[in-house]
Amino acid sequence: MSEIKKIKNLKEFSTSADRFEGANLLCPGCAHSIIVREVLNATNDDLILSAATGCLEVCTAVYPYTSWDASWIHIGFENGSTAVAGAEAMYNALKKKGRLKQPDREPKFVSFAGDGASYDIGFQWISGCFERGHNMMHVVLDNEVYANTGGQRSSSTPIGSSATTSPAGRVSYGEKKNKKDMLSIMAAHGAPYVAQVAPNKWKNMVKAIQQGFAVEGPVFINAMSACTTEWKFAPEDTIDISDMATDSLVFPLYEIIDGKKLNITYRPKNVIPVEEYLAAQGRFKHLFKDQFKYLIKEWQERIDSNWDYLQRREEAGV
Amino acid sequence: MENNGWNEFEIGAMLRSFDGAATDIATTHQEDRNYSSSNSFTASVADWRIEKPLFNKDYCIDCQFCWIYCPDMSIISRDKKMIGVDMDHCKGCGICVEVCPTNPKSLLMFAEQQNEEEALAAWPEKEEKEK
Structure with missing residues (x-):
């Protein structure tokens, strides 16, 4: 087992050499690359990466350029996870036969995918990877919408959000269904480590990533990625919006170990009302009309009861 | 980078990020890396x-x-x-x-x-x- 990179504070972390390059075509202020950097910089080991179709893939591999300084592959929308799982299986086979050129260098296997490629389209493939127990990490860049194709709803889109296939209008308040609880689903696969992280809490996130690299077996990371284009806020506010999301408990940060034990990894000092988080984004603008105002109250009640549920699970150690 | 027509591209492509052997990139800063012309670092x-x-x-x-x-x-x-x-x-x-x-x-x-x-x-x- 290779050594875990020591990251005590941000100054020490800032000596890392990025393996993800600029002049990619992600929007200014996109949280995707903040997440990718925090994942890649969490280790000094070699990396074998993949990306499913999505913003990250189309923006970082625009022929004739690549923005990746590590082995990286893209195949299709659904099979980013299985591409890496296949590489991991081959690595193990070559290792067993003693045919690795540098057997002392143990690479890390990471697949990146958006929420569309994880919650909907690639779900079956990810489930397969986790069932087979590959030693890999799947990182979801959860921006709650198909941002790459123009903002269609995905099964991660929350209630009341206006997406292009569930637009808000005179009658409709936008998306009708609530977000899928992907973490519980992946934990139920018996994965050794499952965590929800946010890039604005970098220390929390890097700790989760390093723990994910340290365990044997499939690891699922759900990273919140604030989308300036589809959530409709100014590009410089990415970190502010992310802070609001974690502090209003819309995105509670927690981990589930061995599918059994839930730990809350971040408790905001001052919990802010959900209304503030909703008001900051254009996609929830219509909720502040009189006819839809009742939804804000429902939001708050749902978030409160979810937080209560997480706390009870943590206390009970299940 | 030479200009190719639309029908001259191969299906699937492999791009190299660096020229020559590139080991220990994780501990090499940008100024010491040997970027290839297909690395987006060379673009703006x-x-x-x-x-x-x-x-x-x-x-x-x-x-x-x-x-x-x-x-x-x-x-x-x-x-x-x-x-x-x-x-x-x-x-x-x-x-x-x-x-x-x-x-x-x-x-x-x-x-x-x-x-x-x-x-x-x-x-x-x-x-x-x-x-």
Whole structure:
């Protein structure tokens, strides 16, 4: 087992050499690359990466350029996870036969995918990877919408959000269904480590990533990625919006170990009302009309009861 | 990079990030890497910017918030010190200015055509907190 990179504070972390390059075509202020950097910089080991179709893939591999300084592959929308799982299986086979050129260098296997490629389209493939127990990490860049194709709803889109296939209008308040609880689903696969992280809490996130690299077996990371284009806020506010999301408990940060034990990894000092988080984004603008105002109250009640549920699970150690 | 017609591309492509052997990239900083012409590091998105961030060293406390939250790897930090902004890859989103905790801020957004020396000379004074 290779050594875990020591990251005590941000100054020490800032000596890392990025393996993800600029002049990619992600929007200014996109949280995707903040997440990718925090994942890649969490280790000094070699990396074998993949990306499913999505913003990250189309923006970082625009022929004739690549923005990746590590082995990286893209195949299709659904099979980013299985591409890496296949590489991991081959690595193990070559290792067993003693045919690795540098057997002392143990690479890390990471697949990146958006929420569309994880919650909907690639779900079956990810489930397969986790069932087979590959030693890999799947990182979801959860921006709650198909941002790459123009903002269609995905099964991660929350209630009341206006997406292009569930637009808000005179009658409709936008998306009708609530977000899928992907973490519980992946934990139920018996994965050794499952965590929800946010890039604005970098220390929390890097700790989760390093723990994910340290365990044997499939690891699922759900990273919140604030989308300036589809959530409709100014590009410089990415970190502010992310802070609001974690502090209003819309995105509670927690981990589930061995599918059994839930730990809350971040408790905001001052919990802010959900209304503030909703008001900051254009996609929830219509909720502040009189006819839809009742939804804000429902939001708050749902978030409160979810937080209560997480706390009870943590206390009970299940 | 040579120009190819649309029908001259092969299905599937392999691009190399570096020329020659590239080992221990994780511990090699950008200036010591041997980038190939297909690495996007050699391209520029500077023309995306309307406003650019300018850096005033005098107020910087090297907290590195700008480094960790920069989405474009454009904050150059070496030996735990922030030394400048990479203007080839900065898209001018303004996150670095938002997260800068100093008073006055050590990074501020200016119009793209702003002269750097003039901007630094006219840097705002420390703001007194209202009591």
